[in-house]
Amino acid sequence: MVKHSQLFIDSLIHPKKLAAYRLLTIGKTIQYVFLLIAVISIFSFSQFLSGVSESIYNIEGLTEYVEDIQWLLYPFAFILQTIMTTILLFVKISIYAFIGVVLLKLMSRRGEYRHMWRTAALAITWGTLLTILFSIIQLSNSLSTLIEAIITIFILALSSIKYPKIPKK
Structure with a gap:
């Protein structure tokens, strides 16, 4: 069984191995996606916390009100950010999977949407990490x-090269 750490390393360093992971169970792939979602959610929540603390000091009238509901504000914000991140990441993966299927057709490679969805779920790792970096800078x-x-x-194009060719008739 492949570990999540191995999936992470391969998605960063070995894009051609992602084609082999198309045969992973969908459960393992979704677990990996949720690990990415956790990383994004924790990062965006930390940005939210730093942003709220700055805005509290800038707006004096709301300071007392925010302190009173702070116990409610933070969990609600974290849950909302996690839900929005989940929806956004799954939509992105689905769109990239569709693009990947088009790439497979253009390269005369054999593969289905479900295979390309798994590949896209791993291929999005670099984009996710770079999004966090770009947010920082x-x-x-x-x-x-x-x-x-x-x-x-x-990365999808590189991994598509390793999909099996469509046999010539």
Whole structure:
């Protein structure tokens, strides 16, 4: 059985191995996606905490009110951020999987959407880590998204090369 750490390392260093992971169970792939979601959620929640503390000191009238409901605000924000991150990441993976199926057709490779979805779930690792980095260095969201998309599609193209060829008739 493949460990999540091995999936992480291979998705960063060995994009061609991602084609072999298309045969993983969907449960293992979704576990990996939820680990990425946890990393993103923890990072974005820490940004939220630092942003709230700054805004509390800038707006004096709300300081007392925020302190009164702080016990409710933080768990609600964390849950909301996790839900939104989950939805966003699953939609991104699905879109990249569709692009990957188009790449398979263009390269005359054999594969199904479900296989490419698993490959895209692993290929999105670089994009996820770079999104966190770009958020730290405050790169614009549109440029960050464009760079993430290019890198993910490039990794999908590299892994598509290792999919089996369609036999000639």
